[in-house]
Amino acid sequence: MTAAAPGPVDLDLDRTWTYGPDVQHGGHLLEQVVTAAIGAVDHPHPLAVSAHFLAAPRLGAAAVEREVLRAGRSVSTVRGRLVQDGRTCLDAVVTAGRLGEPSAPLYAVGEPPVLPPVEACLRNSAPAGERRNGITEQLDLRLDPSAAGWLSAPSGVAEVRGWVRYASGRPVDPVALVCLADALPPVTFALGLTGWVPTVELTVHVRALPAPGWLRVVQRATLIADGWLDESCQIWDACDRLVAQAVQLAGYRPT
Amino acid sequence: MTAAAPGPVDLDLDRTWTYGPDVQHGGHLLEQVVTAAIGAVDHPHPLAVSAHFLAAPRLGAAAVEREVLRAGRSVSTVRGRLVQDGRTCLDAVVTAGRLGEPSAPLYAVGEPPVLPPVEACLRNSAPAGERRNGITEQLDLRLDPSAAGWLSAPSGVAEVRGWVRYASGRPVDPVALVCLADALPPVTFALGLTGWVPTVELTVHVRALPAPGWLRVVQRATLIADGWLDESCQIWDACDRLVAQAVQLAGYRPT
Numbered sequence: 109m110t111a112a113a114p115g116p117v118d119l120d121l122d123r124t125w126t127y128g129p130d131v132q133h134g135g136h137l138l139e140q141v142v143t144a145a146i147g148a149v150d151h152p153h154p155l156a157v158s159a160h161f162l163a164a165p166r167l168g169a170a171a172v173e174r175e176v177l178r179a180g181r182s183v184s185t186v187r188g189r190l191v192q193d194g195r196t197c198l199d200a201v202v203t204a205g206r207l208g209e210p211s212a213p214l215y216a217v218g219e220p221p222v223l224p225p226v227e228a229c230l231r232n233s234a235p236a237g238e239r240r241n242g243i244t245e246q247l248d249l250r251l252d253p254s255a256a257g258w259l260s261a262p263s264g265v266a267e268v269r270g271w272v273r274y275a276s277g278r279p280v281d282p283v284a285l286v287c288l289a290d291a292l293p294p295v296t297f298a299l300g301l302t303g304w305v306p307t308v309e310l311t312v313h314v315r316a317l318p319a320p321g322w323l324r325v326v327q328r329a330t331l332i333a334d335g336w337l338d339e340s341c342q343i344w345d346a347c348d349r350l351v352a353q354a355v356q357l358a359g360y361r362p363t
Numbered sequence: 364m365t366a367a368a369p370g371p372v373d374l375d376l377d378r379t380w381t382y383g384p385d386v387q388h389g390g391h392l393l394e395q396v397v398t399a400a401i402g403a404v405d406h407p408h409p410l411a412v413s414a415h416f417l418a419a420p421r422l423g424a425a426a427v428e429r430e431v432l433r434a435g436r437s438v439s440t441v442r443g444r445l446v447q448d449g450r451t452c453l454d455a456v457v458t459a460g461r462l463g464e465p466s467a468p469l470y471a472v473g474e475p476p477v478l479p480p481v482e483a484c485l486r487n488s489a490p491a492g493e494r495r496n497g498i499t500e501q502l503d504l505r506l507d508p509s510a511a512g513w514l515s516a517p518s519g520v521a522e523v524r525g526w527v528r529y530a531s532g533r534p535v536d537p538v539a540l541v542c543l544a545d546a547l548p549p550v551t552f553a554l555g556l557t558g559w560v561p562t563v564e565l566t567v568h569v570r571a572l573p574a575p576g577w578l579r580v581v582q583r584a585t586l587i588a589d590g591w592l593d594e595s596c597q598i599w600d601a602c603d604r605l606v607a608q609a610v611q612l613a614g615y616r617p618t
Contacts, residue, residue, distance in 0.1 A: 155591070156564035156612045158413030160440050160456050162433040177451050178417040183563070185415050185454070196432050199440070199456055201415050203563055203612075213588035214615070215521050215554060266470050299470060308438070308458055309411035311566040313593055313612045315586055331570055331605050333468035336410070338568060338608055350586050353593055355610050357411045357458075357568045360469070 116171040117144035119190070123167060125242040131164050133243050134198075134307050135290035137190060141200045142286050144172035145188030149179055151204035153282040158311045159200035165192040177201070207282060210316045210349060220344035221269045221326040223252050229270055230256055232293065243291055248275045255298055266295040266329035266337075271322045280323060282314045288325060289341045289354035295329045296337065296360065303362040305337070310356040321346030335360055371426040372399035374445070378422060380497040386419050388498050389453075389562050390545035392445060396455045397541050399427035400443030404434055406459035408537040413566045414455035420447040432456070462537060465571045465604060475599035476524045476581040478507050484525055485511055487548065502546055503530045510553055521550040521584035521592075526577045535578060537569045537607075543580060544596045544609035550584045551592065551615065558617040560592070565611040576601030590615055 125136040138159050146154060170192040177185040183205040190198040223229065229250035232243075243249070251270040255263050272288055274280065280288065289312045294305040324344045329337050341354040380391040393414050401409060425447040432440040438460040445453040478484065484505035487498075498504070506525040510518050527543055529535065535543065544567045549560040579599045584592050596609040 156415065158415070158456070158564060158566055160411065160413070160432070160458050162440055177415070177454055185417055187454070199432055199442070201413070201454055201456065203415050208589070211589055213586055214556070215584065215587040215592075217521070218585055266472070301469070309413060309566070309568070311413055311564070311610060313564070313610070315588070315591065315593075329470065330473055330608065331468055332470040333570070334463070334466055336570065337470075338570075353585065353610070355566060355568070355608070 114148035114174045114176060116173045117147065119170045119172060121165055121167045121170055123242070125246060126167070127241050127243070130167055132167070134161055134310070135287040137165070137198055138200060138310065139283055139287040141172050141188040141190050141198055142202055142283055145174055145186040145200065145202045146204045146283070148174045148176055148186050149184035149204055151184045151206055153205055153207045154202050154286060154314055155183065155205045156203040156311070156313050157200060157286050158309070159198060160309050161198055161307050163195060163197045165190060165197040170197070207314070207317045218350070220324050220348055223269060223271060223324060226250050226271050226322065229253065232270070246275055247291055248273050249291065262300045263298050266299055266332065267326065268292045268295050268298050269324070269326040272325050273322050279320060280318050282317065285314050285318065285343055285352040286312045288323065288343055289352055290356065292325055292327050295327050295339055296332065301360070303360055305358045305360060307356050307358045310354065312352060312354040314352050316349050316351045318345040318351045319347040319349070323351070332360055369403035369429050369431060371428045372402065374425045374427060376420055376422045376425055378497070380501055381422070382496050382498070385422055387422070389416055389565070390542040392420070392453055393455060393565065394538055394542040396427050396443040396445050396453055397457055397538055400429055400441040400455065400457045401459045401538070403429045403431055403441050404439035404459055406439045406461055408460055408462045409457050409541060409569055410438065410460045411458040411566070411568050412455060412541050413564070414453060415564050416453055416562050418450060418452045420445065420452040425452070462569070462572045473605070475579050475603055478524060478526060478579055481505050481526050481577065484508065487525070498546055501530055503528050504546065517555045518553050521554055521587065522581065523547045523550050523553050524579070524581040527580050528577050534575060535573050537572065540569050540573065540598055540607040541567045543578065543598055544607055545611065547580055547582050550582050550594055551587065558615055560613045560615060562611050562613045565609065567607060567609040569607050571604050571606045573600040573606045574602040574604070578606070587615055
């Protein structure tokens with residue numbers, strides 16, 4: 109139960125997951141922090157991750173400072189803090205445990221999003237001449253055209269949904285789900301709103317080990333008002349299991 | 364942008380909000396931590412609160428250790444950590460800002476829960492002879508009988524909803540919303556499941572200053588499986604405005 113100081117983990121923030129010239133994707137930053145954090149405890153899977161995004165780090169050297177808040181029998185809780193030049197950029201707390209083979213749920217409501225077949229969906233690739241978007245290189249992301257207003261016609265509903273897997277074929281593990289919970293384009297795009305949507309707080313609950321294969325992701329907003337919006341996210345696996353749920357509070361800054 | 368160390372705030376955890384003989388209600392514990400945390404910055408309203416519950420403190424002396432992670436112009440982020448006998452019981456991060464008069468939303472979906480009139484709802488008071496429940500003394504909580512299976516007939520749906528205000532007439536401010544986001548009985552009760560439901564992680568997003576008067580609260584679960592359940596919560600005010608959204612991951616321990 110005593111707090112331990114496991115020492116920092118050095119990171120090199122490279123261009124792989126950058127959006128535009130020099131900003132790493134927030135979900136990928138968080139994934140790196142979670143990986144470092146759970147490395148300090150005996151529980152391999154993040155069950156609940158909550159993160160506050162304070163500042164965007166530049167590319168290059170950074171560190172994750174770690175603190176074990178509680179090392180328990182069934183779960184452990186660890187803080188991971190991304191620091192660069194003495195500045196905290198991202199502060200995350202992870203409660204980690206061990207996920208096994210899922211059993212039949214006591215209760216379940218809801219269904220995976222209904223999507224057109226993968227080949228009928230739109231690749232979320234950056235158009236030639238536009239800013240490079242590392243997400244579209246790292247992920248094979250296929251968007252439902254009826255909910256991708258910026259690519260086809262605005263839907264009027266703050267919802268985006270699609271298929272996702274790694275372009276490299278890398279399997280999606282529970283830590284990767286943390287990144288995928290923030291991988292779709294902002295739901296504001298579906299409304300034709302093109303402002304900047306910086307994530308302020310992101311919480312991810314991992315519910316099961318994902319089965320191999322395509323995942324289905326849906327993100328929705330309930331309220332966009334006074335410069336703020338929520339986004340909720342569900343990720344379903346190829347066995348129709350809900351494997352992750354997430355919510356975020358983001359700013360909305362019109363351009 | 365530099366981190367400051369504003370010093371701890373002493374707490375006396377009393378019996379007011381206890382459940383049974385000696386456990387304070389988690390939402391009330393969090394409210395006290397948030398109050399202490401935002402006292403360290405210039406922004407008065409919690410916008411995003413994420414908390415991990417590590418251990419139940421005993422009644423008596425405790426302290427909230429505070430750390431300002433970022434003091435910004437529009438928002439500030441502070442950590443608050445409830446410590447007792449050298450043990451971290453609750454670790455919360457708060458991004459605080461300043462809420463003003465709400466303007467017309469850019470986008471809004473969803474409606475407040477449809478409830479019977481206050482006087483047709485059930486008081487959530489502890490039956491004589493049962494364990495005392497401080498929540499039912501501090502809050503005037505009226506549950507929709509059709510979603511209060513343990514008081515009437517099981518609904519088969521993991522949802523509880525009702526009216527809430529303070530018994531004392533104290534107005535509900537944004538910090539109080541953090542407590543109210545975990546004030547209803549667990550949704551498992553609506554299914555006739557009587558196991559213990561300890562909150563592991565709770566995230567609250569405050570969306571607007573609540574108008575005076577009764578609030579309507581609804582909590583729902585999506586998945587109860589493998590010893591874990593989610594609960595999402597919405598709080599609506601008397602002007603039909605969504606004033607807070609919350610999610611939690613809780614354990615489910617059958618009795």
